[in-house]
Amino acid sequence: MSNVPADLKYTKSHEWVRALPDGSVEVGITDHAQHALGDLVFVEVPEAGRTLKAGEACAVVESVKAASDVYAPLAGEVTAGNPKLQAQPEAVNAQPYGAGWLMRLKPAPGALAAADLLSAADYQKVLDAEGG
Amino acid sequence: MAFIPHTSADVAAMLAAIGANSIEELFDEIPQELRTRALEGIPEALNEMQVGRLMSERARADGALMNFIGAGAYEHHIPAAVWAITTRGEFYSAYTPYQAEASQGTLQLIYEFQTMIARLTGMEVANASMYDGASATAEAALMAVRANRKSSSARILVPTTLHPHYRRVATATTHNQGLKLEELPYAAAEGTVAPAALARYEGEDITALVIQQPNFFGRFEDVDALTDWAHARGTLVIAVVNPTSLALLKPPGEWGARGADIAVGEGQPLGVPLSSGGPYFGFMTTRMELVRQMPGRIVGRTLDVAGKSGFTLTLQAREQHIRRAKATSNICTNQGLLMTAATIYLALMGPQGLQRTAAAAHARARELVAGLTRVPGVRQAFAGAHFHEAVLQLDRPVAGVLKGLAARGIAGGFDLSAYYPQLGHALLVCATETKTSADLERYRVALSEVMQAARAA
Numbered sequence: 001m002s003n004v005p006a007d008l009k010y011t012k013s014h015e016w017v018r019a020l021p022d023g024s025v026e027v028g029i030t031d032h033a034q035h036a037l038g039d040l041v042f043v044e045v046p047e048a049g050r051t052l053k054a055g056e057a058c059a060v061v062e063s064v065k066a067a068s069d070v071y072a073p074l075a076g077e078v079t080a081g082n083p084k085l086q087a088q089p090e091a092v093n094a095q096p097y098g099a100g101w102l103m104r105l106k107p108a109p110g111a112l113a114a115a116d117l118l119s120a121a122d123y124q125k126v127l128d129a130e131g132g
Numbered sequence: 133m134a135f136i137p138h139t140s141a142d143v144a145a146m147l148a149a150i151g152a153n154s155i156e157e158l159f160d161e162i163p164q165e166l167r168t169r170a171l172e173g174i175p176e177a178l179n180e181m182q183v184g185r186l187m188s189e190r191a192r193a194d195g196a197l198m199n200f201i202g203a204g205a206y207e208h209h210i211p212a213a214v215w216a217i218t219t220r221g222e223f224y225s226a227y228t229p230y231q232a233e234a235s236q237g238t239l240q241l242i243y244e245f246q247t248m249i250a251r252l253t254g255m256e257v258a259n260a261s262m263y264d265g266a267s268a269t270a271e272a273a274l275m276a277v278r279a280n281r282k283s284s285s286a287r288i289l290v291p292t293t294l295h296p297h298y299r300r301v302a303t304a305t306t307h308n309q310g311l312k313l314e315e316l317p318y319a320a321a322e323g324t325v326a327p328a329a330l331a332r333y334e335g336e337d338i339t340a341l342v343i344q345q346p347n348f349f350g351r352f353e354d355v356d357a358l359t360d361w362a363h364a365r366g367t368l369v370i371a372v373v374n375p376t377s378l379a380l381l382k383p384p385g386e387w388g389a390r391g392a393d394i395a396v397g398e399g400q401p402l403g404v405p406l407s408s409g410g411p412y413f414g415f416m417t418t419r420m421e422l423v424r425q426m427p428g429r430i431v432g433r434t435l436d437v438a439g440k441s442g443f444t445l446t447l448q449a450r451e452q453h454i455r456r457a458k459a460t461s462n463i464c465t466n467q468g469l470l471m472t473a474a475t476i477y478l479a480l481m482g483p484q485g486l487q488r489t490a491a492a493a494h495a496r497a498r499e500l501v502a503g504l505t506r507v508p509g510v511r512q513a514f515a516g517a518h519f520h521e522a523v524l525q526l527d528r529p530v531a532g533v534l535k536g537l538a539a540r541g542i543a544g545g546f547d548l549s550a551y552y553p554q555l556g557h558a559l560l561v562c563a564t565e566t567k568t569s570a571d572l573e574r575y576r577v578a579l580s581e582v583m584q585a586a587r588a589a
Contacts, residue, residue: 041449042424042449044424047281047282062424062449063449064449065449065454066449066454067449067450067454067455067458069458
């Protein structure tokens with residue numbers, strides 16, 4: 001069973017979103033996603049300052065067997081890419097909801113409300129439907 | 133075994149199985165206006181005997197001329213052992229096998245090729261080779277756009293001292309992918325890019341700058357100044373280099389304060405014979421931090437479960453069979469056979485042998501230019517040093533002069549007038565270690581005769 005923390009929001013494409021106290025959000029990939037990819041060997045995160053549209057491919061996670069795009073869960077401006085992942089991509093496997101975060105975004109006005117995000121319970125249903 | 137995989141009975145059975153009447157019917161959704169009708173200028177089919185005869189007649193016509201043409205493909209002595217070894221059954225394949233790791237010998241050879249090319253260019257990592265120098269240059273432009281994440285313009289500065297064919301291939305490959313290749317002029321007196329010419333790009337977003345060294349005219353660009361200019365503005369540097377010259381020149385990895393970011397080139401001078409435009413092979417190198425943006429195969433060395441050293445294809449997540457449409461390139465193969473010859477050539481020559489070859493070619497070219505510019509009506513176009521080719525300017529059209537030289541058994545050079553009309557009657561000549569002083573004298577005498585005859589006419 002994958003770990004699906006109740007306090008986060010999710011996307012159908014297996015990203016998670018955490019609201020931070022300053023109004024920005026932190027984005028990563030779920031425990032299910034990291035497990036499906038296997039051991040990560042490389043993570044490419046976006047540069048700070050880049051403006052993203054909702055659903056835009058904005059990061060790459062590469063394992064020994066596959067490379068996958070990560071999509072922006074909502075529109076906004078990148079305030080930081082996780083600088084530790086260049087040297088330690090395995091942090092995404094070890095702590096997908098913690099040290100393995102990928103980027104922080106400042107949502108565009110209204111973007112958070114407009115984003116098509118799932119609750120933990122609804123994301124769990126997506127996983128159940130996928131057989132995960 | 134038949135050479136044709138499907139007999140007409142096979143084809144009929146397959147069509148019947150899917151309910152189609154003809155092969156043509158399978159393509160009927162392609163609009164008429166997009167179809168290629170009969171190909172023009174293609175002669176009737178010949179059988180093997182007729183082709184053999186035709187080709188040996190053409191080979192006789194070619195082989196009779198003493199060659200002074202360079203312009204991107206260079207005649208060098210190839211030790212007999214190179215192709216004797218390359219054509220052994222164990223090596224004689226154009227491709228990396230599909231079950232690559234089952235062929236440890238092939239992978240070891242590619243690994244050694246990569247190591248030699250990386251050392252020659254002074255760069256950190258090389259791929260397993262590309263199709264040729266021109267396509268490698270085009271791929272380097274695409275790679276620079278992916279790799280330079282601080283730039284969003286996709287503008288690439290391309291000096292007109294880059295081989296004109298490379299410029300055409302790069303433009304054809306990249307213009308539908310949104311890249312803007314912008315021509316950078318050269319200084320008329322020197323035949324090199326004047327770093328001052330870059331001033332007009334000050335403050336603009338330029339993704340990459342291409343620098344060919346030695347350039348198409350055989351001249352030396354101020355690679356340190358150009359590289360530092362680019363890096364100070366967040367512009368990547370793509371070096372296009374002649375591998376033979378690197379035995380003497382500063383490698384791209386050491387250009388300027390930080391070195392070039394991507395180095396590519398035509399590998400043909402390393403053990404591949406001149407052959408009517410190919411097949412040749414390209415090489416491509418970069419720094420480790422950009423390796424995931426580099427196209428092509430890469431072989432790595434690793435340890436197996438028993439702790440024994442072995443070779444494997446690595447970083448495959450960049451490639452088509454895994455990344456699909458997002459792969460770094462549609463090119464996911466290499467020029468296996470020619471790269472094999474180059475590896476054996478480099479192993480036989482060693483650093484000293486390559487250095488002696490480069491030095492001899494340079495000396496012969498100087499001697500050639502000194503001799504030819506003594507002929508009335510012939511002058512050197514650009515002041516200053518050149519590697520193993522140089523541009524001459526004649527007092528009459530080059531085409532007629534080349535015809536006269538060919539009648540005297542000499543392929544006199546590459547006519548530049550269509551590519552660089554501003555140079556007038558310009559001829560690019562080349563000499564390598566394959567020419568003796570007597571050969572150079574023969575060219576001088578022949579040119580003298582042809583020019584004199586033309587003047588008298």
